[in-house]
Amino acid sequence: MSKIYARVTETTVAERGTAALRIGYGTLWTLFLLFEFDERLTAWGPNAPWTPTMERAYEAQIPMFGWVRAWITSVAGLGGGGFEAFYALALVAGVLFTLGWRTRISSLLFCFVVVALENRSPLITDGGDNVLMIMSIFLCFTRCGRHWSLDARRLRTRPEPEPDELPQWRLELAAAREQMANVLHNGAVLVIAFQVCVIYATAGLYKVQGSMWQDGSAMGFVLRLHWFQPWPGLDSWLLGHTTLLALAGFVTVFVQIGFPFAVFSPKLKYPSLVVLAGMHLSIAVLLGLPFFSLIMLVGDAVFLSDRVWQAVERRVAGPAYAENMNAIAKPTLVFDGDCGFCTSSIRLAERWCRPAVRFVPWQDLDLEAHGLTYEAVTTSVQWLGPRSADRGIPSGSAAVARTLLRSRWPFRLAGALMLVPPISWLARLMYRLIANNRYRLPGGTPACAVAAHSAQRGGDLGGGPDHPGAGPVGVELAEGDHAD
């Protein structure tokens, strides 16, 4: 229970996924408004065929709170100039939301304009508008601006004031706020994911009851509808391939129904997402509904794990960025730089085990900033990794084991074994024995005897005594961040 509580309050799921949703929906909304620009007055203007009076009569049929009614009929109350101003505001909101400028505020603004405009003329909307409206509400509760946003850039370049400049209660409030934001984000992500599953499952389960989807003729009918026919030539070519159409129909129905279950298995999830993407793109082209299908497609992004998004991040940003990321993301083993034996052991390890770990002498570190004490670093090596903060800093043999775990075979196996009792107890005993006698053991030049070397090490880390400005960020920063 407490584990779940910690996960919900201290970590966030799909931060990059929600950022992708933000960028996707924001971009599509902006493009949609630009595409509709010439027809904006016919679609939503004060003299549109769907008049403000009709709009109010339509909404009067539905019971709702007064403030909701005021919200969704707000555009109906605007005159000519007011409407143009609102349209401009809607465009600006789309751009700001896409860019992630003060995301909490711009997400509220985005939600406001989307819901207000989409409800002005409910009879010209389709499923895409429906999804966009619902998702714009849900996204207000997420931390969708933590990556790939102006917010992320601003926070990176302009760090918050030093902790000791602020009163205690404000620090405490900031800490509580951080966790409350995480909780809301996690809840909203669950709601978004559930909503996407409901869409696919409903679409699939209702289809499976239809005789035309059962006998494979459904697609043959859809492609002959004049309502949705931007490329009649392509349609008639496809209509010649009845087997292909029947198969496509079956695959669509199967994948839609299976989607809520497939998301729990990576082996099924990714192929399903590929099939659905294919389906959406076909709808976009064949039925002339690009916004409808792309909005649906963007919703799937929440199911791509942060690891996948990080790979995309590296691909998009290029190799230099990837290298930089790898360097930062490496965990760190803190050792005693005055100890020749330790230094040569590490050189040996680097040559033979090739661990994806950085080795830093404690003499180069701002100990306090990394949650270390003089006591700790002089008794045993310390491990600064992804989750050191909430689980305590592994040290000694546990730290060595983690280093081996990140090495090549067969050292990796040795590392794994060293973490399992009773071998771990033996390892701890051995480590104590060696560590206590380390100055008597043979070894080369201690790391800290070479000044240039240590200076370079410190610079690498971005923390340490050479960089007092870095404050408590230091190594931990390694894991979370990288906002663009």
Add this chain to the structure above:
Amino acid sequence: MTEHAIPRPPARRWSRALVAATVLVTAVLVACQLTATFLYNAPSNVVSKKYAAQVSWWMTPLQMQNWQLFAPNPISENVEIDARASVGPTAELTPWVNLSAIDTAATNGNPAPSHMTMNALRNAWLKFMQTHTSTGIAEADQPLAATAQGYLQNLVLTYLRPRESGRIDSIQVRFTTTLLSGEGRTAAQTAPQTQTLPWWVVSQ
């Protein structure tokens, strides 16, 4: 980035209580949301009937949704919407104008047709059919019948006005429905069926 540095957890009693309250409230809201979404979209059943009022309170109007996309069966008929007008002081009758063909021409070869082109006529026709009898008379139990008719009339006028220089006094609309050919459908069934609505006077 500072925000992403592992933040210090709240330590005081009041701040921890704040977080715990957020967890509780969020959990309850999420549970309600998931349940309501499910019941709203599921086929009508004993549970959704029992809690219909609560589910509707939660979902309408901001989360109204319908995902029966081309389901259970896709539409399998083409509808052509025509209109003609009585123009000017002499009440001159215009020929029938095929409004659907105007939309089709705007859609053809267009990768991103507008919402007005793609959805307006279709939904206006659907709404009209939902609220009127087959002869175009408003159903008594449909409070939105007048709205549906007024909308269809306004929409038709947006097509006719640019094509007609004179003053349009009244209009007439007809729907020609053609069932698409398919297995088990006879020639008689797939013959076009025309439904001509009464004349509507256009208020100037």
